[in-house]
Amino acid sequence: xxxxxxxxxxxxxxxxxxxxxxxKAAAIARGISYLALWLIMMPSARPTDLLVGAGAAIxxxxxxxxxxxxxxxxxxxxSMAALMPHFIWQSVRAGFDIARRxxxxxxxxxxxxxxxxxxxxxxxxxxxxxxxTSLIPGTVPCGEVxxxxxxxxxxxxxxxxxxxxxxxxxxxxxLIAGRRHD
Amino acid sequence: xxEFLLGSACAILVVVAVGLVRLLRGPGEADRMxxxxxxxxxxxxxxxIFGAVIRQPAVIDVALIVALLSAxxxxxxxxxxxxxxxxxDE
Amino acid sequence: MLLDLWTIVLVSMGVVFFLAGxxxxxxxxDALSRLHALTKADNLGLGLVVIGLLPRLTGIADGAKMIFVxxxxxxxxxxxxxxxxxxxxxxxxxxx
Numbered sequence: 001x002x003x004x005x006x007x008x009x010x011x012x013x014x015x016x017x018x019x020x021x022x023x024k025a026a027a028i029a030r031g032i033s034y035l036a037l038w039l040i041m042m043p044s045a046r047p048t049d050l051l052v053g054a055g056a057a058i059x060x061x062x063x064x065x066x067x068x069x070x071x072x073x074x075x076x077x078x079s080m081a082a083l084m085p086h087f088i089w090q091s092v093r094a095g096f097d098i099a100r101r102x103x104x105x106x107x108x109x110x111x112x113x114x115x116x117x118x119x120x121x122x123x124x125x126x127x128x129x130x131x132x133t134s135l136i137p138g139t140v141p142c143g144e145v146x147x148x149x150x151x152x153x154x155x156x157x158x159x160x161x162x163x164x165x166x167x168x169x170x171x172x173x174x175l176i177a178g179r180r181h182d
Numbered sequence: 183x184x185e186f187l188l189g190s191a192c193a194i195l196v197v198v199a200v201g202l203v204r205l206l207r208g209p210g211e212a213d214r215m216x217x218x219x220x221x222x223x224x225x226x227x228x229x230x231i232f233g234a235v236i237r238q239p240a241v242i243d244v245a246l247i248v249a250l251l252s253a254x255x256x257x258x259x260x261x262x263x264x265x266x267x268x269x270x271d272e
Numbered sequence: 273m274l275l276d277l278w279t280i281v282l283v284s285m286g287v288v289f290f291l292a293g294x295x296x297x298x299x300x301x302d303a304l305s306r307l308h309a310l311t312k313a314d315n316l317g318l319g320l321v322v323i324g325l326l327p328r329l330t331g332i333a334d335g336a337k338m339i340f341v342x343x344x345x346x347x348x349x350x351x352x353x354x355x356x357x358x359x360x361x362x363x364x365x366x367x368x
Contacts (some may be wrong), residue, residue: 102292102309135311
């Protein structure tokens with residue numbers, strides 16, 4: 001489908017490999033997702049409840065189109081969902097990592113900053129990457145300097161950047177695969 | 183089982199309350215805010231456990247609201263004290 | 273009985289991770305390290321409590337809602353961690 005978004009300056013990473021959806025397609029996809037969320041929170045099939053849910057989903061879609069226009073990037077939900085077990089496992093590892101360090105009487109940490117250059121373009125893709133990598137063990141993203149994400153890591157003795165690059169490869173592959181499927 | 187669940191809910195509350203020492207000691211604004219976030223997550227867990235104890239699924243909705251409110255409290259905090267947001271008046 | 277055991281083991285582990293979060297918040301020397309303890313240990317603690325309580329619920333809808341609460345806390349924690357980390361760096365009240 002022809003997409004009429006006006007951001008040709010996005011380069012590199014995943015944005016160049018796939019076409020962004022049109023505004024209408026994005027609106028429909030988001031609307032369905034919000035309605036699904038409503039049904040999780042309010043599982044009832046009464047017509048009045050569904051009517052309120054539809055209204056809420058439409059309002060949420062309108063708001064999300066205003067705050068995140070489709071031109072800033074998009075996520076492929078199926079491939080994100082496929083990566084979910086991996087993210088949850090990383091989150092479990094991160095929790096055990098913290099617990100191990102915290103309960104150790106010597107407190108084995110060596111905190112510091114690491115700059116991690118990434119192929120993801122600015123916008124939703126990089127933000128999503130930063131958000132998800134804040135769950136993996138020992139790293140918290142803390143802003144960008146000249147377009148390069150900076151991470152605070154709990155232990156500089158760990159190969160943090162290699163770990164982050166591995167995550168990037170994983171997510172880029174999933175997202176590109178999702179794009180081709182579109 | 184009820185005793186166990188109530189006991190663990192109390193344990194979480196106590197643990198989170200101890201974390202509030204950070205609220206008193208600081209030193210930074212962010213440290214205080216983190217203690218409040220800890221309270222938010224902890225009270226969400228406590229609500230979920232209470233819901234299971236009294237077998238009242240509506241309490242899950244309360245937990246959902248607690249989680250939402252603590253998320254918005256955190257956002258409001260960040261906007262309130264960040265220097266370039268233009269929204270801070272304290 | 274097996275389900276009771278499941279609940280007991282997982283909820284107890286959840287409490288341990290909440291404890292880890294608090295201890296980290298009190299023991300770690302600088303604000304950014306404390307942020308690690310807060311975001312990671314607590315999310316896992318809440319997740320374990322949720323998984324431990326799942327067999328005690330009456331319907332699938334309640335379970336889905338409970339998991340949704342956990343995902344919401346995880347997402348908001350991850351977003352807030354970034355914002356707070358950025359803020360701490362900007363304001364410079366950390367010891368490198």
